[in-house]
Amino acid sequence: MLSPGILFPTGYLLLYLATNIYLNAEFKKDLSLSVSNATGNTWQINITSLKSGWALDSVTLNHIELIKTAALNNQETVPNSTITIKSIDIPFPNLEKLLFSSAERVLSTDTFCKKILAEKHSTQ
DSSP states (O other), X not given: OOSHXXXXXHHHHHHHHHHXXXXXXXXXXXXXXXXXXXXXXXXXXXXXXXXXXXXXXEEEEEEEEEEEOSOGGGOOOOSOOEEEEEEEEXXXXXXXXXXXXXXXXXXXXXXXXXXXXXXXXXXX
């Protein structure tokens, strides 16, 4: 029961599950704040789920909705004020570091924010 053949897969599975739980709880909130700040509080983001790759080297964001909350320069809101992106797969080596490094968390939310906003512009 305590052999390396059992301990390593169990430890890896726990790390994988902890990463996914963190992504769908705290990281999703941080990413939402990052998008809001990057757009000057004019866009709000809703993400159904975030899932890490089995090798902890990528993150898949599923069903992303960008909702226009305010117009720039106090102009009228555009009629099509919601953009939906089915999924984005973002390569992210050393994903497990998110759980242990606050600097890595800040850097990663900025990176994810830029990818989402770039995807938003390509779908408009």
